[in-house]
Amino acid sequence: MTKSGLVVIKRYCADGTDAVSTGAMRRVPSLSLDASQVLSRYRGLDGEPWPREVAEPSVVHGFAPLARLDAILARLRDLRSAEPHELLYCVSFGNGQELEPAPAGFKRLGIDYGFYRGDDETYSVLFHEIAFGLETGMRELASLLNESLLLSDAAAVETVSATRQRLLASGADLENTEGEVPRAFLLFSYVGDN
Numbered sequence: 001m002t003k004s005g006l007v008v009i010k011r012y013c014a015d016g017t018d019a020v021s022t023g024a025m026r027r028v029p030s031l032s033l034d035a036s037q038v039l040s041r042y043r044g045l046d047g048e049p050w051p052r053e054v055a056e057p058s059v060v061h062g063f064a065p066l067a068r069l070d071a072i073l074a075r076l077r078d079l080r081s082a083e084p085h086e087l088l089y090c091v092s093f094g095n096g097q098e099l100e101p102a103p104a105g106f107k108r109l110g111i112d113y114g115f116y117r118g119d120d121e122t123y124s125v126l127f128h129e130i131a132f133g134l135e136t137g138m139r140e141l142a143s144l145l146n147e148s149l150l151l152s153d154a155a156a157v158e159t160v161s162a163t164r165q166r167l168l169a170s171g172a173d174l175e176n177t178e179g180e181v182p183r184a185f186l187l188f189s190y191v192g193d194n
Contacts, residue, residue, distance in 0.1 A: 004036045004091040005063025007118075008056070008152060010048040011084040014040040018115040030139035032148075039132050040071045043086065043148035045185055046124035053079055062118015063090060066103060073190075092183050093115075099154065099186055106188035110150025113160055114182045115175070123175055125160065125182050126150060135174060137167045147177035150187065 014036045026083045029038045050056060054075045056064045064072060066089065077088060088105050093099070102108045114124040129138040131149055141163060151157055161182070168174055 003061050003063055004097065005060075005065055005089070006056075006069060007045070007052070007063055007088050007090055008054045008072065008076065009045065009052040009086050009088060012039050012042075012047060013083065016044050019101055020152055021037060028135075029131055030133065030142040031131060031145070037130075038149065041147065041149050042124075042131065043189065044124045044126060044150055044187065045088075045116045045123050046088065046112075046127045049116070049122055049187065051085070054085065057119065062116055069105075069190075089188040089190070090116075091186045093186055094184070102188045104136060105190060105193050107191045109148045109187045109189050110146045110152055111154075111157055112185045112187055113157055113182065115177065116183070116184075116185060125175070129164070129174055130160070135167060135172050137163055137172065138174070142170045149186075152185070 014028065027035065029035055031038060033041070049062060054072065055071060056068065058064050058068050072087060076085060079085065088109075089103055091100060103127060112124050113126055114122070114128075116122050125138075126149060129135065130141050130145065133139050141160055144151055144159060146152050151160065164174060164182070168176055
């Protein structure tokens with residue numbers, strides 16, 4: 001099943017003031033960046049989806065329909081928060097599926113790979129296992145990440161997936177949810193009507 005739609009993500013704080021940021025700040029990133037740079041550049045689904053301050057009643061499976069764009073933008077404009085929030089259009093896709101173009105007002109960021117259930121349960125393999133991971137085989141894939149610390153194409157997704165499956169089969173300590181496999185999510189960031 002292809003899932004797509006809008007999602008607002010509250011980003012991690014690059015100054016290390018939230019729980020995930022604090023934990024990440026204790027690790028050495030696999031990239032030639034310090035932890036605060038990784039936290040500020042990462043633009044994937046890991047973070048807090050649909051935080052209380054921008055709750056959206058039309059969310060189904062974690063996504064709001066594109067038709068709700070104006071209402072969500074109005075709530076984001078009224079938001080008086082020092083914490084960074086980002087409006088994304090997200091398309092879940094599978095093997096062999098063609099990547100779709102950006103909707104009007106959105107810019108393509110790249111592809112995240114992980115688990116997204118639309119509530120507090122988000123997990124990006126790119127963020128937790130490549131950028132801040134402990135497993136050498138996953139950290140070595142950091143060269144596949146683009147400027148937004150996401151993947152650029154389906155071939156890169158396949159490389160990450162195959163490497164991860166091989167490492168899990170050999171007993172590596174990676175996130176492994178029984179009966180669920182990570183998915184690829186093509187992400188677009190709202191940039192406005194240019």
